[in-house]
Amino acid sequence: MILIVTTASGGTLPKSARELVSVARELASGAQVAAAVVGPEAAAAEMANYVPQVYALTSDALQPLRAEALTAAVQQVAAAAGANTVIMAANRLGQSVAPRVAVRLNAALLEDVIQVSGTAGAYEAVRYSYLSRVTETVRTVGGDATVITVKPNVFAVAEPQPGGAVTAHAPQLDASASRVSVGQRSAASGGRVKLEEASVVVAGGRGLGSADAFTALVEPMADVLNAGVASTRAVVDAGWRPYAEQVGQTGKSVAPELYIALGISGAVQHLSGMNRSKVIVAVNKDADAPIFRIVDYGIVGDVAQVAPALTAALKEAKGS
């Protein structure tokens, strides 16, 4: 049995959940697929349109979501479902919970994979290493089970296969599940498409010059393209943009269809978060900037002039 674990804030499944379904179906080959959905019942019901067996974890004790509580819940659902494989999205939560689950299940961990094949006990996965400069193949050689985290935005989203059954599951949680208390939470930036789910990303770097210029040049382009907005560390350190927008080694990892880099030099630590984008465009006034080594299309020029011209041209193209 392959168990998908996903969380849903609000009533809807994240895009990554349907990517996990694709992975699970590929691996299943006769084996069963089940899903644990943490969040409102509506999300579990939606998941039943994709997998035959859904465990709905609606308990208030799981909110706000904490790694230790989720770990305990996943262990219990895995036992109930008889799962030997657990798959989760390689987002921040997944990357903190999956290692815990692996320890509990005495499982091998395949982390942040972009391909996976084989059967339980002998999986083989492809992932990146060395700040995304290396592609490596890893196989499981031990453990009683396997936990897999899947890089977001790599696998296709699955098509529905309606008719799944939903079972409520109330996790048994001990005191350790609530010993971390959650204080102040920042609100997620509203309105715009989520960076990790965006198929187009417009990213800005220090070359934009100021926080105001960032807003004035990046946001209108992102609006036209219905794109996510991303930043470099230099921009986040300068306080121009929130950390949630940072792409790179210490930020998010994205691989959209189109990544437009404005005023970004192309440091290795930034590239490691975006160098798998399908098409990369850069605007930089320095023809020797390292970013130009990995672009499909580059414009050497001042962002203050090129960005508004590009936004206007995109608007025209989208309008027609």
Next chain:
Amino acid sequence: MKLITVLKQVPDAEARIRAGAAGVDLDGVTFVIDGMDEYGVEEAIRLREAGNEVEIVALALGPARYEEAIRTALALGADRAVHIETDVDLDPISQARVLAQVVQQEGADMVLVGGKQADWDSAALGPALAEVLGWPHSDWTTKLELAAGSVTVEHDTDDGHESLSMPLPAVITTQQGLNEPRYPTLPNIMKAKRKELAKRALDEFGAGAGLTQITSQQIQTRERLGKVIEGDAASAAAELVRLLQSEAKVL
């Protein structure tokens, strides 16, 4: 209180990585303490400088060359170090089971470890260590304050950030933003040579052969068009949009 900072030694980010038939070839590459782990060493030193009575123990599991990174941590301010010296490439889950034994033997109150390793691109060691120890954990930590028997942190989440409070002992994974690591001074580098660096063997910990194995490694390459579009802003922009539509087909 006793703080353990776990560290790795990794290729310098700017180093040119090659791959041969046997996988990544690190011959001639410059190695450094993993930048992510450095934040933990720095934070431990700052906790001492803030007036807390702390002993700082650097802990590393890796080949002989790691000694240089360990000496750097000692030069920065760690009091002593434990090096489990091995050429075995253990996966992070198996490593956590080994490192946890040292943490327990030391009776540490807090473990600081980098949030993502620059060689494996793995974020698993911190949470796995916390789980083996049965401790709470803060991932992607950007701020840390000690109180009596507990620690309050700020950390980044998928949607933004939040503050957390947790009892000690705890595992803290560190990252950019937590602090600005200092550089070791020459006198401290000299002093570090005399600090205790205990060597342990992997055999002492019943580690087994590991749970995963890397079977091949290649330098990631992706064919890029590398087209530079000429002209003034308006005509370059128009040409780019045309290419994105008709050639790249992403609009």
